[in-house]
Amino acid sequence: MSSSGSKTQQIRSLSDLEVVVDTDFHLTERQEDFLPYLDDPFDSLLNRETGGDDYGFLSSLFPSHGMLGPVTIGKVDNPPVRTKRQVLDGKELIEWDRAIVTPTLNLYLGGVHHHELAAALASAYNEWILDEILDPDEGIYGAAVVAPQRPAEMAEEIDDRADEEGIVAIMLPSSICNPIFGDDKYHPIYRAAEDARLPIMMHNAAGATMIRFPSQWQAMKRQLPIHVTAHPMMHMVNIADMLTQGIPERFPDLEFVIQESGLGWYPYFMRRMDHDYRAAKYDAPLLEKMPSEYLADQFYLTSQPVEGDDDPAYLQSVIEAFDGQNNLMFSSDYPHFDFDMSEEILKTIRGNFEVDEVKNIYGETAEDLFAF
Amino acid sequence: MPDDEPAGADADAGVEEGNTDGADRGTAAEGLDDVDPDQLRPVIASGELEDGDRVIAEIDGREIAVFRVNGELYALLNYCTHQGGPVCEGLLSGTLGMDEDGTFTWDREGKVIACPWHGWEFDITDGYHLASERYRIPTYPVTERDGQIYVVL
Ligand code: FES
Numbered sequence: 001m002s003s004s005g006s007k008t009q010q011i012r013s014l015s016d017l018e019v020v021v022d023t024d025f026h027l028t029e030r031q032e033d034f035l036p037y038l039d040d041p042f043d044s045l046l047n048r049e050t051g052g053d054d055y056g057f058l059s060s061l062f063p064s065h066g067m068l069g070p071v072t073i074g075k076v077d078n079p080p081v082r083t084k085r086q087v088l089d090g091k092e093l094i095e096w097d098r099a100i101v102t103p104t105l106n107l108y109l110g111g112v113h114h115h116e117l118a119a120a121l122a123s124a125y126n127e128w129i130l131d132e133i134l135d136p137d138e139g140i141y142g143a144a145v146v147a148p149q150r151p152a153e154m155a156e157e158i159d160d161r162a163d164e165e166g167i168v169a170i171m172l173p174s175s176i177c178n179p180i181f182g183d184d185k186y187h188p189i190y191r192a193a194e195d196a197r198l199p200i201m202m203h204n205a206a207g208a209t210m211i212r213f214p215s216q217w218q219a220m221k222r223q224l225p226i227h228v229t230a231h232p233m234m235h236m237v238n239i240a241d242m243l244t245q246g247i248p249e250r251f252p253d254l255e256f257v258i259q260e261s262g263l264g265w266y267p268y269f270m271r272r273m274d275h276d277y278r279a280a281k282y283d284a285p286l287l288e289k290m291p292s293e294y295l296a297d298q299f300y301l302t303s304q305p306v307e308g309d310d311d312p313a314y315l316q317s318v319i320e321a322f323d324g325q326n327n328l329m330f331s332s333d334y335p336h337f338d339f340d341m342s343e344e345i346l347k348t349i350r351g352n353f354e355v356d357e358v359k360n361i362y363g364e365t366a367e368d369l370f371a372f
Numbered sequence: 373m374p375d376d377e378p379a380g381a382d383a384d385a386g387v388e389e390g391n392t393d394g395a396d397r398g399t400a401a402e403g404l405d406d407v408d409p410d411q412l413r414p415v416i417a418s419g420e421l422e423d424g425d426r427v428i429a430e431i432d433g434r435e436i437a438v439f440r441v442n443g444e445l446y447a448l449l450n451y452c453t454h455q456g457g458p459v460c461e462g463l464l465s466g467t468l469g470m471d472e473d474g475t476f477t478w479d480r481e482g483k484v485i486a487c488p489w490h491g492w493e494f495d496i497t498d499g500y501h502l503a504s505e506r507y508r509i510p511t512y513p514v515t516e517r518d519g520q521i522y523v524v525l
Contacts, residue, residue, distance in 0.1 A: 070491035074463045077488035246470075278454070279491040281503040282468040285476070290504055 014095055022099035024203070025090065027133065028081045029105050031061060034121070034128035042120045061121065063111035063176070065207030070279055084133055087140055098139040100169055100201075101129065106145050107205035110176035115149035122147040122154065126161055134166030143171035143201050146189055148181075155188035162196035174202040175209035179219035227338075231261035236269050239299070243273060246286025248294040255369065259302045260333065264314075267321035270295050296323060300369060302331035303361070304340040309348050316352040325357035329366045404515040404524060412515070412522040415447075421521060424482065428460055436523055438514055439464065439496055441482040446496045447514040447523045448485070453507045457489030460509075467493055467502060 014020055035047060046058070070076040081090055087101065106125050112118040122145045129142045144161040146154035161167050170193045172181070179185060181202075193200050220226050235258055248254070258266070273291035277284060287294070301324070308314040319328060333339040350358060413431045415438050421427055426439045428450050435450035437460030452459035466481035484502065486493050493502040494509050501507035513524040 070486070074465070075486035075493065076491040077462060278501070278503055278507070281493055281501075285468050285470040287503070 019098070020096045022094055022096040024102050024201075025087075025094070025096070025099035026081060026104050027087070027101050027129070028078065029103055029125065029128070030082065031059075031105065033082055033132075034124045037124035037127040037131070038120055039123065042117055061112055061114075061117065062105055062108040063208050063211065067207055068283070069207075075282070076279070084135060084138075084140065087133060088138060091139065096139065098141060101133060101140060101142045102171055102201065102203060103145055103173075106171075107173045107203055108176070108208050109145060109173045110148045110178075111205075111208050111211060112147070112149070115147070118147035119150040119153045119157075123157055126157065126167075130161075130164055130166065136166050141166050141168045143167070143169035144198075145171045145173065148172060148174075148177040148186070148189075151186050151188040155192035158189065158192035158196055158198070162192075162198060168198065170196075170198050170200045172200050172202055173205065175204040175206075176211050178212045178215050180216050182225070183219065232265040235261050236265065239269070239295075240273060243277075243287070243291045243294060244284045246284065248298045249286045249288060252298075255298050255300065257300045257302060257329070257369075259331065260304065261301075262305055262307045263301065263303070263318050263322075263324070263328070264307060266301055267318060270322060296327065300327050300329055300365065302329050303345055304331045304333040305338045306340055306345055306348075309340075309344055312348045312352060315345070315348050319349065319353075319361075325353065325360055326365060328361050329369070330362045404513055407513070407515065407524050411524045413525050415514075415521045415523055418516055418519045418521055424464075426460065426464065431523060432525055435460075436512060437461075438521060438523065439485075441496070444497075445514045445516060445521060447512040448494075448496060448499055449510040449512075451509070452487045452489065452492065453501070453509060454487065454490060454492050457487045459487040459492070459494065460485060462486045462488040464496070 011017060038046060071078050079089065080086055081101075087099075091099065103125060106121070109118055109122060112121065126144045134140050134142045144158065144164075144167050146157055148154075158170055170189070172189065174181065190200070217226070239258070242248070270292040273295075277287070277291050281287075284291075289297075301322070306315070308318070319325070322328075330342070330345065331340070332342065345361065346358065349361075353361075356364075415429045415431070415436075416427045421438065421440050423440050423443065426437050428435055428437045430436075435458075437448055437450045439446045439448075439460075441464075448460055450458055450460040463486045464482060465484055465486070466478050467484045469477045469479040471477050480495065483496055484493050485496050492507070494500065494507075495502060499509040499511040515522050515524065
């Protein structure tokens with residue numbers, strides 16, 4: 001085993017690497033790129049010169065979120081990636097040797113209402129990339145898209161595409177699906193991909209992910225996935241919106257205590273908020289500080305249920321990553337089924353934090369906040 | 373006019389001024405009369421840069437953009453502090469703000485450059501990122517004399 005010091009010396013820049021593989025390099029396909037590859041009956045139905053007034057609806061068969069994103073308002077100038085030449089331009093910029101091209105519009109495929117058409121669109125997209133985009137000699141590989149609406153047909157699609165040169169994965173657009181992906185319904189897709197030895201890539205479409213949340217919740221048939229995801233996910237949804245709407249700026253003396261969601265998501269969420277906000281200040285005009293600064297100043301986290309309590313290095317780094325020494329407060333959640341005993345954090349962290357910091361977590365921060 | 377001062381010292385002073393005080397930062401010719409001519413780098417003839425336009429020039433190995441907005445000139449490095457994108461080639465427009473009633477407003481029209489790579493917005497008058505003073509595009513004093521636009525390096 002080499003030490004980490006010699007590791008960094010060996011690799012100073014990309015050119016010291018033997019290979020760089022970009023595992024998510026998007027095409028920016030439009031309907032008009034792959035609609036010509038539709039098979040009948042949809043080819044005859046949709047690829048006609050004349051007839052019908054689509055009222056504008058069919059210009060996007062995919063659900064549109066209608067939000068003001070940096071690309072749609074022109075603040076970001078994404079180069080189009082709709083031809084092999086344009087893929088190669090991107091290759092030059094990102095400097096990969098191989099890439100797996102993934103779709104953009106077809107990430108919304110799960111929201112296409114006409115299920116048979118959705119399956120046909122997946123197939124047309126795959127035909128299009130095979131015909132016009134993929135080129136293993138240039139390092140351009142692709143993921144064959146499947147429509148979650150029609151698993152049996154998509155299993156055949158996987159069988160058909162698996163041996164095509166350049167197809168190295170299956171893309172299962174993972175938002176808007178209903179039911180969610182644990183359902184028996186999807187077994188044909190999983191079986192076909194497994195047989196073909198192709199990994200399944202899952203990629204959400206941010207603008208449409210929330211469309212089916214209530215029905216997705218109903219589709220969760222067990223308590224485990226609900227409990228694991230519900231607490232941190234709901235907090236992220238609420239706090240992201242509160243920050244965007246400037247709640248802590250409008251109520252600068254108000255403090256919030258975030259409960260029952262574990263720890264690791266919180267420093268992640270802080271940084272993800274900052275990351276996106278730096279490119280979308282216009283979307284949250286009331287904010288005067290970085291989102292993470294509001295969280296540090298006006299938000300506290302209670303500790304239970306502490307994940308990773310058998311991993312002191314993990315807990316230490318997570319707590320430090322959101323200044324838990326000043327923002328984290330012990331909680332037991334007694335008598336709920338996942339309550340923590342009082343020693344649960346202490347026994348893991350006591351060697352890694354100052355006495356004052358441990359005192360803060362166990363009571364001093366709460367003494368200040370609640371003004372007993 | 374302190375023509376006898378070493379060019380290097382004056383150049384440092386000019387850049388320093390630009391980096392610490394946007395209001396005085398050579399937004400027009402004023403205050404730059406005493407610049408050592410050796411520091412002046414010609415960019416473009418005055419008549420070729422109309423109001424609302426920009427030009428990007430390679431000057432001493434740096435890509436520098438000069439904007440003319442509402443009669444004022446602004447010069448910034450065409451290198452984004454985020455991941456090195458060509459920030460000065462992006463959309464020059466305004467940005468959304470909000471007034472006290474919670475109504476959206478359109479602010480700083482013509483003064484906000486959005487980097488075309490990820491959309492970070494910077495105020496071209498002082499180079500600062502709109503959301504955080506942690507991020508800033510270097511700015512340069514710029515002046516116009518005898519029908520020619522110069523940046524001061
Ligand atoms: S490189 Fe300019 S915004 Fe990212």
